Amino acid sequence: MMRRVVVSKIWTWGARAATMVLMLGTVGLALRPLEAPAWAAQVRQQPSLQWRSVEGAMGQGLTLGLLGGFRALAADLLWLRANAGWERCDIAGTSAALALVAAVDSRPIGFWLNGARMIGYDMPFWRIEAAGGEATLPTAVVCHVTEAQARAAIAHLEKAFVHHPDHPLLHIEIANLLLQKLDDLPGATEHYRLAAQQPTAPYYAARIYAELLRQQGRERAAYDWLVALHPTLPPERENPYAMADTVLARIRELEEKLALAPASRYQPRRE
Amino acid sequence: MNEAQSVPLRFSCRRVGVLAGHAFLEAVRQRVFQFTTLLTAVLVVGSLGLRELDFGGAELKFIADFGQGALVLFGSVLTIVTTVQLLGGELENRTVLPVLARPVRRSEFICGKFLGAWAVVLVFCAVVTALLLAALWVRELSVLAGPTEAPVLHGGGAPYVGVLVGGALQAVKFGLLTAMVLLVGSYAQSNLFAQSASFLLLAICHLQYLARDAWQTGHGWLERLGGGLIGLVFPNFQLFGGEYLMAGADGATLALAGRVAAYGAVYTAAFLALAVWSFRQREI
Amino acid sequence: MAEIDNVAASRRQPAIEISHLTKDYPLPGGRQRVRAVDDLTLTVATGQIFGLLGPNGSGKSTTLKALLGLLRPTLGECLLAGVPGSNPAAHRAIGYLPEAPYFPRFLSGRELLRFHAKLCGIPRTGREEHLAELLTRVGLAQAADRRIGSYSKGMLQRIGLAQALVSDPPILILDEPTAGVDPVGAADIATLILEQKSRGKTVLLCSHLLTQIEEICDRVAILHRGRLLAEGALDELLGRCDRQALVVDSLPAVELTAFREWLGERGGTLHGVERPPARLDRFFLQTLEQAERVAAAPAAVTGADSR
Numbered sequence: 001m002m003r004r005v006v007v008s009k010i011w012t013w014g015a016r017a018a019t020m021v022l023m024l025g026t027v028g029l030a031l032r033p034l035e036a037p038a039w040a041a042q043v044r045q046q047p048s049l050q051w052r053s054v055e056g057a058m059g060q061g062l063t064l065g066l067l068g069g070f071r072a073l074a075a076d077l078l079w080l081r082a083n084a085g086w087e088r089c090d091i092a093g094t095s096a097a098l099a100l101v102a103a104v105d106s107r108p109i110g111f112w113l114n115g116a117r118m119i120g121y122d123m124p125f126w127r128i129e130a131a132g133g134e135a136t137l138p139t140a141v142v143c144h145v146t147e148a149q150a151r152a153a154i155a156h157l158e159k160a161f162v163h164h165p166d167h168p169l170l171h172i173e174i175a176n177l178l179l180q181k182l183d184d185l186p187g188a189t190e191h192y193r194l195a196a197q198q199p200t201a202p203y204y205a206a207r208i209y210a211e212l213l214r215q216q217g218r219e220r221a222a223y224d225w226l227v228a229l230h231p232t233l234p235p236e237r238e239n240p241y242a243m244a245d246t247v248l249a250r251i252r253e254l255e256e257k258l259a260l261a262p263a264s265r266y267q268p269r270r271e
Numbered sequence: 272m273n274e275a276q277s278v279p280l281r282f283s284c285r286r287v288g289v290l291a292g293h294a295f296l297e298a299v300r301q302r303v304f305q306f307t308t309l310l311t312a313v314l315v316v317g318s319l320g321l322r323e324l325d326f327g328g329a330e331l332k333f334i335a336d337f338g339q340g341a342l343v344l345f346g347s348v349l350t351i352v353t354t355v356q357l358l359g360g361e362l363e364n365r366t367v368l369p370v371l372a373r374p375v376r377r378s379e380f381i382c383g384k385f386l387g388a389w390a391v392v393l394v395f396c397a398v399v400t401a402l403l404l405a406a407l408w409v410r411e412l413s414v415l416a417g418p419t420e421a422p423v424l425h426g427g428g429a430p431y432v433g434v435l436v437g438g439a440l441q442a443v444k445f446g447l448l449t450a451m452v453l454l455v456g457s458y459a460q461s462n463l464f465a466q467s468a469s470f471l472l473l474a475i476c477h478l479q480y481l482a483r484d485a486w487q488t489g490h491g492w493l494e495r496l497g498g499g500l501i502g503l504v505f506p507n508f509q510l511f512g513g514e515y516l517m518a519g520a521d522g523a524t525l526a527l528a529g530r531v532a533a534y535g536a537v538y539t540a541a542f543l544a545l546a547v548w549s550f551r552q553r554e555i
Numbered sequence: 556m557a558e559i560d561n562v563a564a565s566r567r568q569p570a571i572e573i574s575h576l577t578k579d580y581p582l583p584g585g586r587q588r589v590r591a592v593d594d595l596t597l598t599v600a601t602g603q604i605f606g607l608l609g610p611n612g613s614g615k616s617t618t619l620k621a622l623l624g625l626l627r628p629t630l631g632e633c634l635l636a637g638v639p640g641s642n643p644a645a646h647r648a649i650g651y652l653p654e655a656p657y658f659p660r661f662l663s664g665r666e667l668l669r670f671h672a673k674l675c676g677i678p679r680t681g682r683e684e685h686l687a688e689l690l691t692r693v694g695l696a697q698a699a700d701r702r703i704g705s706y707s708k709g710m711l712q713r714i715g716l717a718q719a720l721v722s723d724p725p726i727l728i729l730d731e732p733t734a735g736v737d738p739v740g741a742a743d744i745a746t747l748i749l750e751q752k753s754r755g756k757t758v759l760l761c762s763h764l765l766t767q768i769e770e771i772c773d774r775v776a777i778l779h780r781g782r783l784l785a786e787g788a789l790d791e792l793l794g795r796c797d798r799q800a801l802v803v804d805s806l807p808a809v810e811l812t813a814f815r816e817w818l819g820e821r822g823g824t825l826h827g828v829e830r831p832p833a834r835l836d837r838f839f840l841q842t843l844e845q846a847e848r849v850a851a852a853p854a855a856v857t858g859a860d861s862r
Contacts, residue, residue, distance in 0.1 A: 016549070016552075019548075020454075020545055021500070021504055023541060023544075023545060024503070024504040024505075024541060024542075024545070025500070025503040025504050027537060027538060027541040028502070028503035028504060028505075028506075029503055030537075031534050031537055031538070034530050034533055034534050034537075035507065035510065035530070035531075035534050037527060037530060038510055038527045038528075038530045038531045038534070039480075039507065039510060041524075041527055042509065042510060042512070070340045070343060070344070071512065072332075072336040072339065072340070072512075073336045073337060073339070073340035075336075076332075076333050076336050076337070108332055110332075278644065279644055280642070280643045280644040280647075285676075286674060286676075289670065289673040289674055290674075293659075293670055296661070296662075297659060297661060300661045364657045365653065365656075365657050366657045366658055366659055368625065368651070368653040368656075369651060369652075369653060369656065369658070369671070369715070369718060369719075370674070371623075371624075371625060372623050372625070372646055372649065372651035372653075372728075373646055373671065373674045373675060374643050374644060374646040374647045374674075374675065374676075375643060375646070375674055376643050377643075554620075554625065554626035554627060555620065555625040555626065
């Protein structure tokens with residue numbers, strides 16, 4: 001009798017559980033076509049959903065944040081941790097935090113840019129100071145450290161292109177690193193060109209591209225670029241950042257440099 | 272047989288509305304709703320203090336993320352506690368007896384509880400989202416004052432549409448969570464068990480995507496089978512994170528949000544149907 | 556004519572039918588089961604007040620819950636005016652007062668009745684007047700807008716009775732309606748129940764207050780450990796059909812003997828001579844009534860004097 005009661009109870013509960021699992025499983029299967037595109041979009045933009053990429057975060061107090069759906073907030077808090085490491089000149093801690101931030105939330109462009117700046121501009125200084133200072137180290141060592149960090153920063157930025165294809169600020173940041181740390185003028189010029197071609201590029205990208213062309217002795221290319229640029233700029237009084245008057249002044253300088261005939265010179269549109 | 276009794280009792284939206292209104296009134300008078308809403312509101316408004324960190328345009332993202340995080344965390348707690356209290360409390364206190372002795376179907380009772388509990392959480396979501404939008408607007412006025420070099424330099428401004436859509440998706444998720452908690456409460460014998468089981472379900476649903484990965488990449492057949500089963504049975508709560516919509520308001524992302532909302536609605540209906548079925552078996 | 560036939564048919568049909576009701580509860584661990592109700596068969600005719608008696612744990616509340624479809628019988632059937640109690644449609648005909656009723660503390664008495672009235676589908680027109688009348692009838696007109704959380708035990712029973720009456724149902728099921736109520740309140744509730752009977756309602760009453768059952772019930776059933784021990788009309792059960800009690804002034808022994816002989820000559824038997832029991836609850840009520848009369852009297856005297 002007792003066994004019959006127990007078996008009967010198990011059967012009742014088992015049947016109920018099985019019914020629920022069957023029904024929910026069927027619903028889950030039927031909803032896969034609806035869910036799949038949305039999930040794919042999520043995974044593409046959030047590498048933290050791929051477990052392996054954030055294994056390093058586990059044990060750093062981020063488990064709850066990542067698993068609880070607070071990825072963006074977790075990334076913000078990681079960013080604060082990276083800044084705290086930056087204040088202490090902690091290379092290892094800052095580097096680890098920057099890598100995790102990018103893995104947890106790749107959307108904010110500011111994380112990539114500022115992270116690259118820490119890697120490319122601040123960390124070489126920390127390493128040199130930790131090794132005794134620029135005055136005591138051989139020049140070759142200083143250059144090596146500077147270049148190594150610059151390349152590390154560029155590699156960091158290039159990972160961002162996966163999530164932000166052709167973002168102008170990434171190109172500009174790479175260009176600045178190439179220019180200031182690696183003395184790669186042609187490389188920097190190319191990246192400024194790529195930046196300037198994007199519709200959301202800041203106004204100065206186009207101006208700096210022209211200036212870099214000029215520095216390479218390619219005045220004609222610079223002139224053609226500025227002549228094509230100027231008509232697209234809003235008047236100075238509408239947006240001082242566009243600096244339309246400054247661009248026109250540069251055009252005139254190049255016309256003088258190139259000794260262009262008056263008839264072939266650029267005529268700006270009348271306002 | 273009395274004539275009135277001989278007419279079958281059809282499901283009545285009117286009765287569901289009466290029960291839902293009653294549940295809503297009970298829930299908003301609970302301290303947990305008032306405290307949670309106030310705390311979340313304080314956190315959202317307090318995020319304006321992030322200006323001390325001087326992130327520039329990224330500060331707007333911080334405010335939005337902070338607000339969304341508070342909405343998700345406290346909204347989940349509020350949903351579980353309120354729903355357990357509305358159903359489990361009524362069963363424990365036996366205030367359910369006179370109600371079920373009325374011409375009220377058990378399905379109407381459960382649907383009324385669902386609508387009442389979800390209405391409370393919707394109010395919470397609306398209040399917090401409105402405060403968050405206001406906080407973003409206030410901060411954006413100072414961060415992006417005047418003509419800009421390029422909006423992209425400031426992260427594209429405050430993600431208003433993303434916050435709105437994110438809040439709406441969280442509201443859908445909380446509706447789904449309400450239905451799941453009702454299912455647990457329909458057979459739980461104590462409020463403590465119902466709350467514990469509900470928080471466990473919440474965690475499982477947030478981890479569901481790992482089970483799906485195990486189904487695809489797992490090593491043993493048991494791991495793959497278990498992963499596949501969990502991946503099918505439990506909804507994926509990570510899907511409702513509206514963060515990926517925060518950046519843009521284009522048609523494609525809004526269409527994705529619509530898919531997610533439909534996904535949530537169907538799962539909600541399924542859990543609600545199971546809650547009704549389970550409650551009908553329950554002896555009061 | 557069809558309506559008359561329906562009414563007549565509904566009057567002939569029992570209001571409540573319980574057939575071979577058995578309910579087992581499993582004990583924790585699943586090893587044993589406890590039988591709360593064992594093969595109970597009862598019928599309550601329309602227009603009766605039926606008392607269900609029994610000590611604590613005798614199965615009274617379980618029987619009521621099975622009747623209302625709140626739990627599933629292990630065996631047997633329960634019908635309310637011919638409709639299974641588990642069918643929510645059957646609940647159109649009933650008003651139920653649970654034992655030690657709990658109601659949402661945040662509602663006022665009026666709001667509670669309004670909620671139940673809406674559930675029963677009482678139309679908005681005239682609803683508020685109906686609720687006000689009901690509150691007056693149960694003596695809660697003054698406290699109607701106070702929160703139920705502030706009600707005393709007696710007030711809770713009254714509001715519970717009011718919610719049972721809100722849809723004016725033909726069948727009332729009352730579980731311990733006077734539990735925790737003072738004698739005055741209990742008397743009021745008894746009066747209310749009798750009033751319902753005079754209006755043709757059927758009342759199924761659960762109690763272990765035997766005095767009250769004896770005063771108002773037409774038929775009773777006695778349960779013990781889930782089994783029906785006795786059931787029938789009160790007079791039949793108490794064997795009082797063929798006897799009378801006369802209350803006279805005290806007689807001296809000689810006159811008592813003469814009276815006995817007088818009865819004997821007419822074929823009767825004097826079974827016993829005893830002082831009629833002075834019921835404490837009656838004495839209590841009479842004392843209170845008298846005190847209220849005295850309190851009201853000085854006002855009348857003052858009025859006469861002033862003239």
